[in-house]
Amino acid sequence: MPKSRRNRVITLSNVTKKDKDAKTRNFDNLSDNLLKFKRVVLLNLSNINSNNLKELRKQWDNETLVEEDRSKFVVSKKNMIIKSLENHKEEFANLEKLTSLLQKQHEKNSTYGILYTNYDYKTVVEFFDSYLKKDFAKSNSKSPLTxxxxxxxxxxxxxxxxxxxxxxxxxxxxxxxxxxxxxxxxxxxxxxxxxxxxxxxxxxxxxxxxxxxxxxxxxxxxxxxxxxxxxxxxxxxxxxxx
Incomplete structure (x- = not known):
């Protein structure tokens, strides 16, 4: 029996799928920042929620700072980051070693990011070592207490x-x-x-x-x-x- 034309599923949500232009902008953003800043710091953001990410962006993506103190905090998919870095491996020696660090990661549903910055590496590490947030436990995580x-x-x-x-x-x-x-x-x-x-x-x-x-x-x-x-x-x- 043919399906009734009236029997249609109508989606009421306003969620829009990222189109090709959005992905291209994200890729261009990764590449542009690689050329602009002195250091590229690879981050695993799997244990940080969306509110924490917003807070981190505010602290690092501060347009009021002088050029030397500015940074760019970008969250992207693993394959997108790898592709952007590989596009510049001939331009920057040893950059592929940073790519290999990401390629070795096989955690499911992991979130990664890149911090493009002019700060020295020690300053970046000290900041993130001291950045600790307490929140409700996530499914499949380890219980913090009995x-x-x-x-x-x-x-x-x-x-x-x-x-x-x-x-x-x-x-x-x-x-x-x-x-x-x-x-x-x-x-x-x-x-x-x-x-x-x-x-x-x-x-x-x-x-x-x-x-x-x-x-x-x-x-x-x-x-x-x-x-x-x-x-x-x-x-x-x-x-x-x-």
Whole structure:
């Protein structure tokens, strides 16, 4: 039977797919900055969220600075970065060594970036070594702590802080804990209670989605995220630093 013309799927989202022009602009941006700045620093950004990336761009992409102090912080796909660097390997000796560092990376869904800068390598490394952010744990990451919800009344932080500094969790959240997170809670006298201690996760355990959601529900944002400096190419000396 022929398909009805009325039976069509209509997408209501405003998300637009990156076209060829956008990819070309990104590639040109990578190449232009390579020619403009003294150093090219390769970064692994897989452990940084979008808000952190915006913050980093503000700190490094500052147009108010004098030319010598300016940098350009670019986030791009792995293959796009490799292609842009390979286009200049004959122009800059040893640049292919920086490319090989990226080619050896096989992490799935990893995010990479390049910092084009005139600052010396030591200054860049010291900055990113001190740049540490705490946030909620991501699925498939390692648990930063052992977390157990104590027996009795369930508090908003789940026993993470002393009960006298906390407040009981709102009774309206009991169905969420019981049905969504499978925590065996019940309501007694208008308060959420547990008949026995509930174990959520062990330190260094690989977390699943539900465990991450539970940690978020109780405000446990103890996972540490930082930028990994993979290597740096100095155009003046044509050397690679790791």
């Amino acid at each position: 977390f157990k919800i104590p027996q009795g009344i369930v508090y908003s932080r789940g026993g993470y802080i002393p009960a006298e500094e906390d407040i009981p969790m709102a009774h309206s959240l009991e169905p969420t804990l019981r049905n969504k997170y499978k925590i065996p809670t019940s309501l007694k006298d208008g308060k959420i209670v547990l008949d026995a201690e509930y174990h959520v996760c062990e330190e260094n355990q690989t977390l699943n989605v539900i465990q991450c959601l539970i940690l978020r529900q109780f405000g446990i944002a103890e996972s540490e995220y930082k930028v990994e400096v993979m290597g740096c190419y100095n155009k003046e000396t044509q050397e690679i630093a790791k």
